[in-house]
Amino acid sequence: MERENIVSNPYLAPGAALSDAPGDTYQPRVFAWKGRLGRLRYLSYLCCAYLLSMVVLGLAGAALSVARRLPDPASWEMLLSIVFYIPVLGLSLAWAKRRFNDVNRSGWLVLLLVIPVVNFFVGLYLAFAGGSEGANDYGPPPAPNPVLVKIVGLLLPLLIIGGTVAVMYPAIKLAQERMDAGSSSGRL
Template sequence: MNWYLAVLKKYADFEGRARRKEYWMFFLFNIIISFVIGILGAIIGETGGLITVSLSGLYSLFIFIPSIAVTVRRLHDTNRTGWWILIGLIPFFGAIILFIFMILDSDPNANAYGENPKLAPEPQ
């Protein structure tokens, strides 16, 4: 949960680097929250209804900018410019290439985007 909150604290911070753990924990918590919203909709009996769509829409809007920011910082961690995020717009192949970039290990040394985040303490 600390990794998720750490990304939210850097809401629109496109500078610096984000390690793999930060990116994937944020991704995991987004999936969990989406499932919870879907389950709440099913309990209420509104699957696909106004309440479920509204909750998921509001959550998507809330998380949109932090998702882009953490992805850009993750690309910086692999020593790539944040503009590589646009490769995800290419159908199918772009998403695969972006996925590969997200699973690559960090650049072990300092790069143009900052020091290696693995050397910093984990969020508490």
Template sequence: MAEHFKIVFEGQLRTGVELETARLNLAQLFKTDVSGVDRLFTGNPVTIKRSLTRDDAQRYLAALNDAGVEGRIEPEQPVTLSLDEVAENAPQRPAFDPTTSPYAPPRTPVAQDWPAVGELKVFSIQGRIGRLRYLAWSLALVGVAMLVAALCVGVLSVSLVAGGLLGTVAFVAFVVVSVQIGAQRLHDAGMSAWLLLLNLVPVVGSFFPIVMMAVPGSTGPNEYGPPPPSNTPRVKVLAVLWLVVLVLALVAGVMGGLESIQEEVEATTSAYEQALPYDDDASDTNDTEQPTVPVDPVDSGDSSDSNDDQ
């Protein structure tokens, strides 16, 4: 008879995983609502899956670990049982409270159940936005900033104080909104908004915005909330336009750099040619030297013969 195994779970969380995050992940794993997995966190041993081969048991255990909980594999006789067959009238034990265990990591209070998708809030550091919406919002922010900058220039022509004050307020507002949408983009990838400080680090800050635009978001809920709503056609169009603008700006920068290098090389070559020494004395000597006319031997012979005849 082939050996079979079962997966047993007692409500243990992996290190650094919040209880609410684990509940949401398990609900997505078992394709049920969040309240349906609360029975797993009573502190009692619960058999989640039975009659598994060793390889299948390892895969189920890896799926639980990815969801943020700890389980174990135990051998058993071949029996079929699913999560829905867990007895509701099982002997109740005191609920396991991780905060009372001296070996448990710190936990935060259990939050309310999150909706299927999150609410969009532009002027907030809470929530999540995907890559396309981040690009679309960035394009809109840059467009508004350009209009405000043109307004500041117009005010500066009238009053330096008013123009400078308006420009300062506009710059601060631009930075604040940039931080807010950047924080939501990092939250979507499951990262802390404090990573925005990497933009201030030399070298790293030059390519970190590219990372923010490229890193994918979490497929389901994470510790920062539920996934963002689906992208609308308008968001997709704005995102593509922003990518086109970025590519054109990159190409223009590269072409400008190549032209600067070419001008510098030409200037250096011209200066080097002008610094080369010339042999003026030799050229003057060659110009003033008179050429010698060779004597034709035939003409000399004819003259001597003429003299002899005389």
């Protein structure tokens, strides 16, 4: 019926839904390629992917260590790691592309993530650059983050700080013991 009205009356305005209205948002999906992704949601998705990959690879390593009857357990573990890493890499690149879209940049900039050293700075940019206010060339802004996304997104910095402390603490303790041993023997 509506189609007939548009055809019969060329001056009739089209019935398109406009998405440039202020306050218009969309709910991002985890496995989508298009759209925008905010900073906190990007960090929470990466954190979940990292934790999931550690759990899966840990379980695979444990299963392979139990099954020592395989011809070469290390090769099987490497094969499992590669097979699992490919989808995680694809998701990470899709999320980075959507994050670039959120700051109104081309998704092709995701290729900068494969360049050593540059990828560090690009990762910092993706983590800290604010998204465009309102709709941009890549669509409306994502909906506000739910509580779970906020909790998981804040876990990433805690994991990084905790991991750094866990790695550095034994080294600092060893250096302190050597300094104490050196000063007690009269050497500096």
